[in-house]
Amino acid sequence: MTGNHQTLALLLFSVFVAITLGITTWVSRHRHGSAEDFYAGGRLFSPMENGFAIAGDYMSAASFLGISGLIALFGYDGLLYSVGFLVAWLVVLFLVAELVRNCGRYTLADVVAARMRERPVRIAAGTSSVTVSVLYLVAQMVGAGSLVALLLGGTSGAAQAWTVVGVGALMIVYVSFGGMRATTWIQIVKAVLLMGGAIALTVLVLLRFHGDFDQLLRTAAQRSGHGTAFLAPGLKYGGDWTARLDFISLGLALVLGTAGLPHILSRFYTVPTARAARRSVVWSIGLIGGFYLMTIVLGFGAAAIVGPDAVRGSNAAGNTAVPLLALDLGGGAGSTGGTVLFAVVAAIAFATILAVVAGITLASSASVAHDLYASLRRRGAKPRSEVAVARAAAVGVGVVAIALGLLARDLNVAFLVGLAFAVAASANLPVLLYSLFWRNFTTRGAVWSVYGGLVPALVLVVLSPVVSGSPASLFPGVDLQYFPLENPGLVSIPLGFLAGWLGTVTSAEPPDEAKHAETEVRALTGAGAV
Structure with a gap:
């Protein structure tokens, strides 16, 4: 990239960072220091504001950079991410949103612990929530590194590393000082910017093809080198049965995982x-x-205009397809229009990453403080001390995410998010649904359900081609590959549900009918909800 690109994009980065830090500073001066204010923003946000914040929290680097890149490289098969992420919201709307808001206070563990013995349930649910959050954070870090590496020369490993560290430091500042209120406003600003940028680029792509979407698809197929196969299923997930099962596994994880994401569930409490x-x-x-x-x-615009070879040449995982598309739509490298549009898109993508990272970090620090600390080790802890622990936890989570982000910086961000969704669907969703809808569910069932999904999901990822055994693995020189699928959801999600059922039917502890009745009334009517 030319010096003009770098200067303008870095200037826009700086403007957005300054705005968000200003929001954080303003909020920190007006905060009350209570747990409700830190975790839930005082529950003061309107449905429209929270809807924009949820969208800002959900439309991550995986959405903007990763999905478009996968479509540019693999055509039809890349669409699975778009469809899966969208369909997942029907599960959230009809099964989770209202009931979670009525039953809990700040975290997923609140919902499950409402009718169980708190200590084992909170340890299990808190551990699972932190694990999912860290996996999701890694994807955002990788997206930030890819973006800035492209800006500073395309292959700058040092730029990637320093970007990951910088994003981690910023997210610690946002969460530690601003809490949920600052995080929410950052997400709202980011959602508006992202929608505006996506609309502008979409209009420019369609104008390039005179509004003829069919011509866009045909051109993308021609430039892909695969012909009509680019527009048909099977380019990435076709062929042998392993690839087809991987396709089903990924689809299950995407559709079911959203309802188990801690940073999405926590938004219902605001x-x-x-x-x-x-x-x-x-x-x-x-x-x-x-x-x-x-x-x-x-995605198809990047394939038709930039070409999959150029996209792959810039970033093997396709994470830079949209910035390259913006550069071409603006007039190409060296042109004023290309420089401006590239810089704007890069700044929006960077804003996307910062906002999502802040939301995930807040959710994970809340799980550490509210579930693993305040409710377990010190039952009499005051809210103010709990918030202090949450701020310290944000630092710890940030450090872990930085380290893993540096390790996984060559993987596609949408793919990394798919792994986080698989763990969420395996460990969090079964215990959540059982707690809300199964009258006989017990404490043992809840603990077994979480660990019965979490442990197999993580073990299968370690034994999969993602970690070792292939040139694209994290450790290509090692071969620990015993599980053929890249996404563990097809196996780990049923295991989570099975473990919950098995733990319940073998439990000597009778279900608490009174607590269940109280939780059911509260979930369905809102009576007694905080």
């Missing part, structure tokens, strides 16, 4: 009522649906 939580989801579905439709145009 509104005053369950009805507001449900309306928030409706707002977010409209925004997210429109955005994922645009990623389809952007």
Whole structure:
């Protein structure tokens, strides 16, 4: 990239970072220091504001950079991510949003522990939530590194490393000083910027082909080198049965994983009522649906205009397809229009990463403080001390995410998020659904359900081609590959549900009918909800 690109994009980066730090500073001066203010923003946000914040939290680097890159490289098979991420919101809307808002206070463990023995349940759910959050954080770090490496020369390993460290430091500042209120406003600003950027790029792509989407698809197929196979299923997940099962496994993880993501569930606590939580989801579905439709145009646009070879040459995983597309749409390298559009898109992508990272870090630090510390080790802990622990936890989570982000910086960000979704669907979703809908569910069932999904998911990832055994693995020189699928969801999700059932039917502890009845009334009516 030319010096003009670097200067302008870095200037826009700096402007956004300055704005977000300003928001954080303003909020930190007006905070009350209570747990409700830090975790839930005082429950003061309207459904529209929270809907924009949910969309800002959900439309991550995987959405903007990773999905478009996968479509540019693999055509039809890359669409699975767009479809899976969008369909997942139906599960959230109809099964989770309102009930979670009524049953919990700040975290997933609140919902499960409402009718169980708290200590073992909170340890299990808190551990699972932190694990999912860290996996999701790694994807955002990798996206930030790829973006800035492209800006500073395309192959700058040092730039990638320093970017990962910088993003980690910023997210620690946002969460430690601003809490949920600052994080929410950062996500709202980011959602507006991202939607505006996606709309502008989509319009420019369609104008390039005179509004003829069919011509866009035909051109993409021609430049792909695969012909019509580019527009048909099977380019990435076709062929042998292993690839087909991987396709099914990924689809299950994407559709079911959203309802188990800690940073999404925590957003339902920032509104005053369950009805507001449900309306928030409706707002977010409209925004997210429109955005994922645009990623389809952007992905095929990158294939048709930039070409898969150029995309792969810039970043093997395809993470830089959208910035390269913006550069071409603006007039090409060296042109003023190309420089401006590239810089704007790069800044929006960077804003996307910072906002999502802040939300995930807040959710994971809340799990550490509210579940693993305040409710377990010190039952009499005051809210103010719990918030202090949450701020310290944000630092610890940030350091771990930085280290893993440096390790996994050559993997596709959408693929990395798929792994996080698989763990969420395996460990968090079964225990959540059982707690809300199964009258006889017990404490043993809850603990077994979490660990019965979490441990197999992590073990299968370690034994998969993702970690070793192939040239694209994290450790290509090692071969520990015993599990053929890249995504563990097909095996680990059923195991999570099976473990929960098995733990319940073998439990000597009778289910607490009174607690279940109380939880059921509270979940369905909101009576007694915080």
